[in-house]
Amino acid sequence: MAKNELTVEEKSTLKKMFLASHLVFMSFNMAKMEANGFTMTMEPAIETIYKDKPEEKKAAYERHQQFFNTHAVAFNFIAGLAYAMEKQHAKGEVDADTINNIKAALMGPTAGMFDSLFFNTLRVIAAGIGIGLCSQGNFAGTIIFILLYGVTQSILKWLLLRVGYTTGTSFIDNIFSTGMMSVLSKSASLLGLMMVGAMTATMVNVPLNWTIVTGDTSVVVLDIINGIFPGLLGVILLFVMVNLIKKGWRPTRLILLIFIISFVGAILGIF
DSSP states (O other): OOOSSOOHHHHHHHHHHHHHHTTGGGGOBTTTBTHHHHHHHHHHHHHHHTTTOHHHHHHHHHHTTSOBOOOHHHHHHHHHHHHHHHHHHHTTSSOHHHHHHHHHHHHHHHHHHHIIIIIIIIHHHHHHHHHHHHTTTOTHHHHHHIIIIIIHHHHHHHHHHHHHHHHHHHHHHHHHHHTOHHHHHHHHHHHHHHHHHHHHHHHOOOOOOOEEEETTEEEEHHHHHHHHSTTHHHHHHHHHHHHHHHTTOOHHHHHHHHHHHHHHHHHHTOO
């Protein structure tokens, strides 16, 4: 079912999602990053799709509260795609795991691509032009920076939201007709696991500062552990946190626990 024209309801929902997507960083936090913003952006779609299904509506809100982070422009493409998948999920054609897996698989590659394009390239160019004019007392430098860096992103956010939705619908229909959904879901799941592993290796660090002194010899425990399995302590910490989350611990409680352990360990010289 390729979407050539959007219905009035779809256009209205996409407009509401577009406006909400600009507030993504107002609810940003280190526990789930953009998850609150993504849920807020999906709210018009969820309310429309599941308006007469309270249990499915609740499940959809919980589904989009999972950890999520990407560039603010690519964010809208994934939101549009999620809107399309939620409509298919309501019909029983897409399961919840597929929606989560595809979101997880897309956020990493899109973040890298759009960060390079906008944050590392367009921002620098726009700032260079703006600063050059402002240094001469020309207020137009501020306007030009906003137009080049801010407005262009907003325009692309709208275009990619629509593309994500329209492409997502036809894309899902096509892969169902060819039997590729199971392959895509498994591939997305594997890619998501690889991303989690890569993030663990680069972002989770346990700075163990424990040295065993025997006579004239000193042994750095962290060097021995990393020699056996680089980043092992970070992996162990990750699985401990995941296990506690499964037992019902909330992120604030986990942060407090880590803070206390780190504080005591620093006093004792362990960290």
